[in-house]
Amino acid sequence: MDGRSPERGSSRGQDGDLTPQPRKTRRELRAEREAAERARTGEQPQHPGTGPQQQFPSQTGEQQIRPRTGPVPRHHTGPTPQVPPGSVGAGGGDAHSGTGWTGAQGGTGGMPRSADQGGLGGLGDRVRTGPPGRRQPRPWDEPEPGDGSGSGPHQTGPQQTPRPWDDPAPAPRQQAPRPWDEPEPDAPRRPKRPGRGPLEERVPLNPTTPFVGVPVGRDDPQAGDGVGRGGADRRPSLAQAAMSTTGMPPREASRRDRPNRLHPGPEDEDYDADEYDDEADDEPDPHQPVDRRRRRRTGLWLTFVALLLALWSATMFVDSASPLLTVPSGLLPLVTIFALPVIAIGVGGKHFVSTGIATVAALLPWAMVAGYASSREAPAGNISSVRVMTVDGNKGSADAGSIAGAAADYSADVVIVTGLTTTLAHDLTVAGLDRDTPPVYVHADGDTTQGIGVWSRLTVSGMAEVEGFTEPTASGVLEAGEARVGLTITQMPGSTLLPGKGWRSDLDRLATQEVEGAETGSLLVGDLKLSPWQPAFRALEKAGWEDAADVAGKGLRPTWPSWSPLPVTPADHLMVDDGVGVSSAATVNIAGSSHRALVTSLDVPTG
Numbered sequence: 001m002d003g004r005s006p007e008r009g010s011s012r013g014q015d016g017d018l019t020p021q022p023r024k025t026r027r028e029l030r031a032e033r034e035a036a037e038r039a040r041t042g043e044q045p046q047h048p049g050t051g052p053q054q055q056f057p058s059q060t061g062e063q064q065i066r067p068r069t070g071p072v073p074r075h076h077t078g079p080t081p082q083v084p085p086g087s088v089g090a091g092g093g094d095a096h097s098g099t100g101w102t103g104a105q106g107g108t109g110g111m112p113r114s115a116d117q118g119g120l121g122g123l124g125d126r127v128r129t130g131p132p133g134r135r136q137p138r139p140w141d142e143p144e145p146g147d148g149s150g151s152g153p154h155q156t157g158p159q160q161t162p163r164p165w166d167d168p169a170p171a172p173r174q175q176a177p178r179p180w181d182e183p184e185p186d187a188p189r190r191p192k193r194p195g196r197g198p199l200e201e202r203v204p205l206n207p208t209t210p211f212v213g214v215p216v217g218r219d220d221p222q223a224g225d226g227v228g229r230g231g232a233d234r235r236p237s238l239a240q241a242a243m244s245t246t247g248m249p250p251r252e253a254s255r256r257d258r259p260n261r262l263h264p265g266p267e268d269e270d271y272d273a274d275e276y277d278d279e280a281d282d283e284p285d286p287h288q289p290v291d292r293r294r295r296r297r298t299g300l301w302l303t304f305v306a307l308l309l310a311l312w313s314a315t316m317f318v319d320s321a322s323p324l325l326t327v328p329s330g331l332l333p334l335v336t337i338f339a340l341p342v343i344a345i346g347v348g349g350k351h352f353v354s355t356g357i358a359t360v361a362a363l364l365p366w367a368m369v370a371g372y373a374s375s376r377e378a379p380a381g382n383i384s385s386v387r388v389m390t391v392d393g394n395k396g397s398a399d400a401g402s403i404a405g406a407a408a409d410y411s412a413d414v415v416i417v418t419g420l421t422t423t424l425a426h427d428l429t430v431a432g433l434d435r436d437t438p439p440v441y442v443h444a445d446g447d448t449t450q451g452i453g454v455w456s457r458l459t460v461s462g463m464a465e466v467e468g469f470t471e472p473t474a475s476g477v478l479e480a481g482e483a484r485v486g487l488t489i490t491q492m493p494g495s496t497l498l499p500g501k502g503w504r505s506d507l508d509r510l511a512t513q514e515v516e517g518a519e520t521g522s523l524l525v526g527d528l529k530l531s532p533w534q535p536a537f538r539a540l541e542k543a544g545w546e547d548a549a550d551v552a553g554k555g556l557r558p559t560w561p562s563w564s565p566l567p568v569t570p571a572d573h574l575m576v577d578d579g580v581g582v583s584s585a586a587t588v589n590i591a592g593s594s595h596r597a598l599v600t601s602l603d604v605p606t607g
Helices: 027-040 237-248 258-262 273-282 292-317 322-329 335-347 351-367 401-407 422-431 503-511 535-542 548-552
Strands: 383-392 416-418 439-443 451-456 459-465 474-480 483-491 521-527 572-576 581-588 597-605
Touching: 273 401, 292 351, 322 451, 335 351, 335 459, 335 597, 351 503, 383 401, 383 474, 383 521, 383 572, 383 581, 401 416, 401 422, 401 597, 416 422, 416 483, 416 521, 422 451, 422 597, 439 459, 451 459, 451 474, 451 483, 483 503, 483 597, 548 572, 548 597, 572 597
Parallel strands: 383 416, 483 521
Antiparallel strands: 383 597, 416 451, 439 451, 459 474, 474 483, 521 572, 581 597
């Protein structure tokens, strides 16, 4: 044997013929086995068009199958065979067309063989008969062949008994929905940690419960239609927020939730969203987390500004005539104004470092002038009151009528004018200043703009110019009864915040200035261009001079700038030594002058 299955056949013939035989296909082998089984059981096959139960696709409503069209098989050389009805038997065929059915294939159940064996050689080329005018059914549209008795494919017989496996499969019974087959509901979106996300996630619109930022789902029937009480702006109740975030029923209200009972909630009948939403926006939320990155940036900026303010305050300890130090030291009261916002923001944001630095910077300037709040005891013995008014003529720009009017209003005994010009001196005479206080000393020659003039109803003797100063300076003795008080009138070079050359050396010489003939005390009057926070001023205090406002104990008396509702720098001074007391000090606005006039009441002991 050649090892091949006898059922599949071999290339050799039955009698040892070496002529190659065609191999059977699996469909042919299955058809032979089924034909043999029907022959054994005696069943008769049912074929289309042979029984009373025959129905065609047009009768059953099924879609008709169009007959096969296409090229003729390659082994067929003649025209397409036409097989008359009833001419096909067991193993019969058309001799002209070469079409037939082999008996070896079980009669009607056989498959077409090749043209050499009386067949078409193709499954799709089988020609079947049927009712006239209808499509010829194809083999794969038919039931399986009959019993293999050699009858043709159109052999009629009894109707085939239905078999269990031939019954159509019943329609699948619809299964009841199971819980795990249902789609899971959309879980509510939980609030994210505040950071660099959208603003609505960092700052919720209506923070009313501890579960801040938990929105009500749009599918929730209680969410409403977005208008009025049921709108999209409704705040979720505590129960809804608890179920949204934890999936558990709400617990009993704790102390943290009790403040929310002060206002009705969305579930209450008297709830008005427009009324309570505005209140909720104004109330701070203690449960809202803080953006740490933003808080850190705010703290750094506050610390930087506080350090700048501290450096500004520290300029009071540096003794220098440089504008980089004299300007900030002359404007130290402004440090407190700029430090207040820093302190407020630092306290609100709990930035304790920047708050502490800003507080020290704001309080340090006032600590240096704390003595201005306490007065010094008046001299013992008989006291004679002398009222002195000192005015800065602003290089002749001051209004003479305003000066004369202020002197008359305050009943000044002595009027001292610095920055005097010849024109201003003439105008003062015309304004009537000399009627109550006759002129005693006037130094204004030619084009000078820094002259000195003294008008007094008291006797002033020995007035003369003092040599060695940058700007004109004069001294003399003021007689008040039996008291003889030394008087020195001066003015410093430069401007108020930008002193000129020789400013510091002139101040050092004034610290040791003595007036010949003075027995009771001494006065130092003029535009010193000096503030109490500068080291040069403290040098004068160490030399024995005291500011009249400090001795009076009524606080600072700033004189510059006069156009400001609140002058900043006390640039004009009247300083006394221990022999003279001060009862009051005030400032008066003079038209045309950038400095306010200083009016001081002195207590001079007469013996």
